[in-house]
Amino acid sequence: MIKIKAKDVDVFYGKKQALYNISLDIEENQVTALIGPSGCGKSTFLRCLNRMNDVIDICNVKGEILINDFNINDKSCDVVRLREKIGMVFQKPNPFPKTLYENVSYGPTIHGMAQSKQEMDEIVETSLKKAALWEEVKDRLHEPGTGLSGGQQQRLCIARAISVRPEVILMDEPCSALDPIATAQIEELIDELKKEHTIIIVTHSMAQAARVSQNTGFFHLGHLIEHGSTDKIFKNPDNTKTQDYITGRFG
Amino acid sequence: MNLILFTFIVLLGFTSYYFGRKKAYTIQSTKKRLTALPQFYGYYLAIWCAIPAFIIFSLWAIFEPTIVKLLVLSDYSNQGYLDDELNLIYEKTKALSRGQFTGEITPFIEASAEKYLSLRSIAQSSKAVIVLSIIIASVAYAYKRISSNSRTREPVEKFLNAVLFTASLAAILTTVGIVFSLIFQTIDFFKVIPLFDFVFGTHWYPAKAFVRDSSEALDPTMYSDTFGAVPIFAGTFFIAFIAMCVAIPIGLMSGIYLAEYASTKVRQYAKPLIEILAGIPTVVYGFFAALTVGPFLKELGTSMGLEVSAESALAAGGVMGIMIIPFISSLSDDVITSVPQSLRDGSYAMGATKSETIKRVVFPAALPGIVGSILLGVSRAIGETMIVVMASGLAANLTFNPLESTSTITAQIVVILIGDQAFGDPKTQAAFALGMSLFLVTLCLNIVALRVVKKYREKYE
Ligand SMILES: Nc1ncnc2c1ncn2[C@@H]1O[C@H](COP(=O)(O)OP(=O)(O)OP(=O)(O)O)[C@@H](O)[C@H]1O
Numbered sequence: 248m249i250k251i252k253a254k255d256v257d258v259f260y261g262k263k264q265a266l267y268n269i270s271l272d273i274e275e276n277q278v279t280a281l282i283g284p285s286g287c288g289k290s291t292f293l294r295c296l297n298r299m300n301d302v303i304d305i306c307n308v309k310g311e312i313l314i315n316d317f318n319i320n321d322k323s324c325d326v327v328r329l330r331e332k333i334g335m336v337f338q339k340p341n342p343f344p345k346t347l348y349e350n351v352s353y354g355p356t357i358h359g360m361a362q363s364k365q366e367m368d369e370i371v372e373t374s375l376k377k378a379a380l381w382e383e384v385k386d387r388l389h390e391p392g393t394g395l396s397g398g399q400q401q402r403l404c405i406a407r408a409i410s411v412r413p414e415v416i417l418m419d420e421p422c423s424a425l426d427p428i429a430t431a432q433i434e435e436l437i438d439e440l441k442k443e444h445t446i447i448i449v450t451h452s453m454a455q456a457a458r459v460s461q462n463t464g465f466f467h468l469g470h471l472i473e474h475g476s477t478d479k480i481f482k483n484p485d486n487t488k489t490q491d492y493i494t495g496r497f498g
Numbered sequence: 499m500n501l502i503l504f505t506f507i508v509l510l511g512f513t514s515y516y517f518g519r520k521k522a523y524t525i526q527s528t529k530k531r532l533t534a535l536p537q538f539y540g541y542y543l544a545i546w547c548a549i550p551a552f553i554i555f556s557l558w559a560i561f562e563p564t565i566v567k568l569l570v571l572s573d574y575s576n577q578g579y580l581d582d583e584l585n586l587i588y589e590k591t592k593a594l595s596r597g598q599f600t601g602e603i604t605p606f607i608e609a610s611a612e613k614y615l616s617l618r619s620i621a622q623s624s625k626a627v628i629v630l631s632i633i634i635a636s637v638a639y640a641y642k643r644i645s646s647n648s649r650t651r652e653p654v655e656k657f658l659n660a661v662l663f664t665a666s667l668a669a670i671l672t673t674v675g676i677v678f679s680l681i682f683q684t685i686d687f688f689k690v691i692p693l694f695d696f697v698f699g700t701h702w703y704p705a706k707a708f709v710r711d712s713s714e715a716l717d718p719t720m721y722s723d724t725f726g727a728v729p730i731f732a733g734t735f736f737i738a739f740i741a742m743c744v745a746i747p748i749g750l751m752s753g754i755y756l757a758e759y760a761s762t763k764v765r766q767y768a769k770p771l772i773e774i775l776a777g778i779p780t781v782v783y784g785f786f787a788a789l790t791v792g793p794f795l796k797e798l799g800t801s802m803g804l805e806v807s808a809e810s811a812l813a814a815g816g817v818m819g820i821m822i823i824p825f826i827s828s829l830s831d832d833v834i835t836s837v838p839q840s841l842r843d844g845s846y847a848m849g850a851t852k853s854e855t856i857k858r859v860v861f862p863a864a865l866p867g868i869v870g871s872i873l874l875g876v877s878r879a880i881g882e883t884m885i886v887v888m889a890s891g892l893a894a895n896l897t898f899n900p901l902e903s904t905s906t907i908t909a910q911i912v913v914i915l916i917g918d919q920a921f922g923d924p925k926t927q928a929a930f931a932l933g934m935s936l937f938l939v940t941l942c943l944n945i946v947a948l949r950v951v952k953k954y955r956e957k958y959e
């Protein structure tokens with residue numbers, strides 16, 4: 248099943264073009280990794296998928312992005328509903344300077360998803376459990392989220408993102424600020440989450456892309472050079488640039 | 499004379515800088531490596547010029563007057579004059595030498611005046627000679643001594659360090675001096691007026707103290723109902739309260755607009771404009787309040803059948819609030835802008851709208867800083883003088899009706915100190931007691947505000 252279908256997407260920052268003609272299909276309930284050298288437009292593409300580029304004044308997105316066959320770049324698209332369905336986890340953990348509980352209940356509150364305190368408690372608990380953080384923090388839910396370790400903060404951000412039960416989760420280098428143990432925890436988590444969510448992850452680590460993803464797209468200088476199953480991209484790429492990048496010859 | 503000498507020394511300083519550098523270049527041209535950049539050699543020589551000059555100038559400033567006085571008055575010794583009389587003679591001598599003496603001129607004084615003048619000119623010329631020769635000697639000595647491996651950088655750095663230290667020391671010492679004079683005068687005041695009467699008395703009427711004949715003995719009981727500070731404390735906080743009622747909502751909202759909503763273009767023009775507003779002298783606000791707002795409110799009130807004083811607390815407080823708006827708006831704009839963008843992104847990515855993001859994430863995150871800026875605004879409101887002197891009454895009514903006139907601590911200090919005043923008078927000391935109270939209040943506010951702001955800063959670093 249194809250969840251997201253990008254068709255001829257061009258992105259401009261002011262006059263400068265950052266993405267050229269990107270067409271990419273994303274499979275439902277699989278992990279898709281986006282790889283490529285720094286500045287090639289991976290984050291830019293990711294941010295197109297939940298219209299986060301709207302926040303940047305000079306950014307201009309052209310082309311069609313169909314999610315469940317609905318073009319999100321259409322005027323009739325409600326960004327609030329869209330972002331409820333498409334969650335995002337950022338490169339640097341960015342918990343709000345509020346309590347753990349408030350961090351996780353933020354989304355459900357905004358979208359009016361809980362009718363009672365009990366319901367909200369439940370949402371918070373399941374989200375934290377899914378993010379594999381519950382055991383560590385269940386006794387300190389009312390302490391500030393900024394007091395956690397980096398890895399815990401990132402898992403808190405994941406819990407925050409899944410609290411509204413999004414269909415898709417976008418992750419922009421979620422492990423770049425973490426140590427190997429925390430990284431392993433998050434990778435395990437991603438594997439678990441893909442049962443219920445479609446996941447797109449940007450990563451600089453080839454090993455990570457190979458470990459967690461089923462599909463991979465390789466970007467270079469704003470172009471999508473090659474995409475396909477991770478196995479194929481890593482073992483037998485069609486393009487020599489992909490080959491060179493994966494074997495570490497440039498990038 | 500002194501000016502010429504001074505200019506000459508400055509010129510000498512530049513010359514020695516030049517020569518020092520030149521010598522360094524010369525050394526360099528012989529392919530020797532210097533221990534410091536050539537400029538340091540120049541600065542080093544200039545310092546050898548500045549320090550002796552400074553020492554000699556200060557020695558002269560300290561000792562010249564005393565020595566000249568001793569020499570002039572030596573003619574009068576053994577003639578049985580008292581110290582006070584000798585001082586008087588000396589003052590007359592000085593006045594005559596300046597040509598400002600109006601009394602009867604005796605030959606004695608005339609002779610002293612001449613002696614005084616000649617002594618002064620000897621002192622001046624000897625100073626010039628000594629300064630110049632010592633400077634030249636010291637610079638020449640230093641010039642001969644500097645070589646490729648002499649240490650010039652360290653002394654120059656030390657000298658700069660010392661100069662900067664002296665400057666900050668001067669700043670600190672004057673502050674300490676002012677605070678101590680406040681404290682001592684306040685203590686004297688409370689020797690006459692019991693602290694209890696001052697803090698809890700509800701009747702402030704310092705005019706009563708104006709009518710005291712200073713030759714009479716001081717009778718504390720006559721002030722029993724004069725220096726009760728409650729009405730003016732109340733007035734101060736009341737007017738500040740009105741001001742903050744105007745300044746906080748408008749300032750905050752415009753701060754939020756500037757930081758979150760305004761496009762870069764609007765911001766580019768609006769921010770400097772608001773900062774210009776902050777630069778308007780408070781007197782201008784004062785006559786704006788006294789001549790425009792006050793009468794306007796009075797008329798408006800009359801047309802609605804209300805009794806409004808032309809010098810109402812509302813006019814003074816309102817205009818003061820307008821004065822504080824740019825302060826709060828600009829500070830809270832800074833604070834809000836410094837909330838990391840990643841927090842906003844996190845909130846937007848959850849599907850929050852702009853106003854939800856501001857209300858739930860940005861504002862709470864910026865709150866400590868905003869509270870800090872409000873506290874600084876309050877301390878300005880309490881310390882503001884010109885507007886209240888001009889626009890609110892000078893009579894200290896104990897009232898919380900914004901349409902009546904009240905007075906503030908600062909306005910009362912002005913009232914007390916305008917006109918004749920003598921140290922040691924309870925009336926004058928009352929001003930110090932008021933100043934002390936004001937100082938304590940604003941000090942506490944500032945400390946709390948700075949603490950809060952600092953804590954906020956640390957949070958994101
Ligand atoms: N806010 C912005 N304003 C202007 N140009 C931008 C902005 N964000 C990104 N760009 C430009 O768009 C191009 C793609 O940037 P992007 O952040 O998508 O790269 P990336 O692949 O995520 O790189 P990295 O791996 O370093 O995160 C870059 O050339 C960058 O300079």
Ligand SMILES: [Mg+2]
Nearest residue numbers: 289290291419
């Ligand atoms: Mg990126």
